[in-house]
Amino acid sequence: MGGRLGFIAQRLVKAVFVILGIIVLNFLLIRLAPGDPALVLAGEAGAADPKFLDDLRREFGLDQPVWRQLLIYMQGILSFDLGFSYRQKQPILDLILARLPQTILLTGTALAFAIVAGVSLGAMAARHVGTWWDSAITTLALLVYAMPQFWLGLMLVLLFSVQLGWLPTFGSNTINSGFTGLDHALDVGRHLILPSLTLGLFFMAVYARLTRASMLEVADLDFVRTGRAKGLAEGRIQRSYILRNALLPVVTYAGLQAGYLVGGSILIETVFAWPGIGRLAFEAVLVRDYNLLLGIFIIASVLVIAFNLLTDLIYTIVDPRIELGA
């Protein structure tokens, strides 16, 4: 247990340096992009004069040298202050926290669906390898994997929303509906189906192929043959011997994907007007909202590091032979 705590502490210390590196690098990188928030605001308004630009730059602190801006920003970070959005006139943390639950709901649902459906399909294909089932599942996985997500999303909308009229085409809930409690949850659920399906189907295909390949590899190993020789039931061999040992690549991929997904999916959030963090980050780039973008980078990196740590911990549960701290 002490080894595990030591491992976590060591990783957390490393994480602090990684995050500081990310901040400095990104702070400088995004300032390399041409234009600044004042110019973008002028461009959108279609009118400007020198006073307008000077006033905004002074207000945003952009009249200071870059090193000084970095210093001020780092001072804020050390007191856990992510700063203020130039554009939206709100604390960065408030903006991110308002969007993060929406992103976690969408990506969490998509991830859960992808893992459950993908692993089930992959296991089924591996168990019936070479049969009609295997071909059908492999073809489906290939098809879904190859489809561009925005196209798949639009096709699902055309079918389920426009043709059948079952589901809404955009948004995360019905505005002005007055729904509360269970009604509200069901309403959000209806809005969630198409975006999470679109996002999840791609990853489902990945998990299905990964599980199938990994299970087929494990199925040839000696301990499986030993299990069969002992006369164990086929179901138990599949679940406890093959699937469990085949799950490591799946866990690795899920860990990576979870970290990646907290950054949101710009594509899905755009197609379905889902108010998540991916879209927030994308718009922050376009309008050069430096503080907001940096804030999102920081939160996303913290979550990626956390998920990677969690993945390593899960390894030891899935495969007790793996030791931490090496």
Place this chain on the structure above:
Amino acid sequence: MASRRQVLGSAAALLAGGTMGMPRLARAQQKRGGVLTAILNPEPPLLVLGLNQQAPTQLVAGKIYQGLLRYDFALKPLPSLAKSWTVSPDGLTYTFKLEEGVKWHDGAPFTAEDVVFSCAKFLPEVHPRARAIFERCASITAPDKFTAVFTLKEPFEPFLYSFLPAGAPMMPKHIYDGSDYRANPKNATPIGTGPFKFKEWVKGSHITLVRNDEYWKPGRPFLDGVTYRIIPDAAARALAVETGQVDLAQGNDVEAFDVPRLAKLPHVELSTKGYETVAPISWIEINHRTAPYSDKRFRQAMMHAIDRDFIVKNIFFGLGRAASGPINTATRFHDAKAVKRYAYDTKKAEALLDEMGLKPGAGGVRARIKMMVLPYGEVWVRQAEYVKQALRRVGIDVTLESNDAGGWVKRIGDWDYETSFDFVSQFMDPAMGVARTYISSNIRRGVPFTNTMGYTNKRVDDLFDSAPKQTDPAKAQAMYSELQAILTEDVPVIWLTELEFPVLINKRLRNVNIDANGPNSEFDEAHLA
């Protein structure tokens, strides 16, 4: 004795006041209730109209804030917060009588002190266009609670066109006076005098406005509220119109190629009115500082080489008109007879290039130029691709350059470009939105939407300076006609299209698009069918 101008002004006010400037309505059919759902794209940065005048801000904040005047489709001023106005015979004093009994959304009374604060303090501090206008005033005073008097330093005939809600929104003195306007905490909950009050803004999702029960026009508004849904994807916006999930799409919400299809839907009505106050012209901006752009024959050749009717028909699907010169036909003082015409004629274009000594070289190429594409949607990419092909036909080889919005505006402002697509709004009068592009005193490096081309012509400068000072409209017209002749001879930019924007309205609604401010207007007459 009242002058002719005074009589005209007052008569217009009376006439417009009697009907509120609306089409004749069967008032008995108007229904109370219902919520209008409209598209909003992109999401605005804030909703305080005095601080931000971007298109999406105007859409939402135009229901919250009001100006002293409104304008009909022919740009005739109509009463709004000012119920009448007079202009002194020397054209120096503008006196506005305000509506009485108007309240801000927090219950405080709206008075002439708010007008003075808005136009003399708030707007000159934060609003570039308003600053240019109200700097012309020697004084702005409130002789009584409901009278505001603007005294100009010298005549400025288009002054009455300065009072659009976005050009000069009335801001509450009791909230902003003495504060840092941009940092005022009340900016999160805008307070105006308009028919709808701010209720909620869920970032990335929607903005909800609710009926102002204390609104100063009796019985108005009819709707219970207006909800703006933020939908970032163009295809999703078109679907939202198609499925009836939204009642209103405007501006660039729907790509031009989707408009004909959506306009045919049984529940959708298409209007192209409602943008007369901005009346933008799209053009190819030319950096005159280097050859061959400094030679007007090159620019004239480009005018001849591009088929503007093709652009309107095939890129904008019939929305808009081919532009012939610097002043939009919807803007005051346009003179179709004064402009020099450039018919689509590749032979003439080639002849001009020959005359310059730009003979066809390898592959028939006479010149290689770079052109920045506008980063504001698919339609601009298609236009750029057409122009590239059209210019190639006369031997001008175009390399298209892509930037995002920040990069584009930076390069334009810094003069770091050869040519670029652009479009610029005219704001009803040439002095408001046209002069800024062509006068040499507005060549300011680092500032977009100025004379970034570096075009200079002393006569043009003089005419733009003198014309708005004329109190006799005929004299002003003569000057603007001369200007149009000179500019179309010089071709400082390659004018392409007088833009029109589609307004797609669900037929369950009435009186949504009723004046020159279109979907940016108050919606106090909008109601369910």
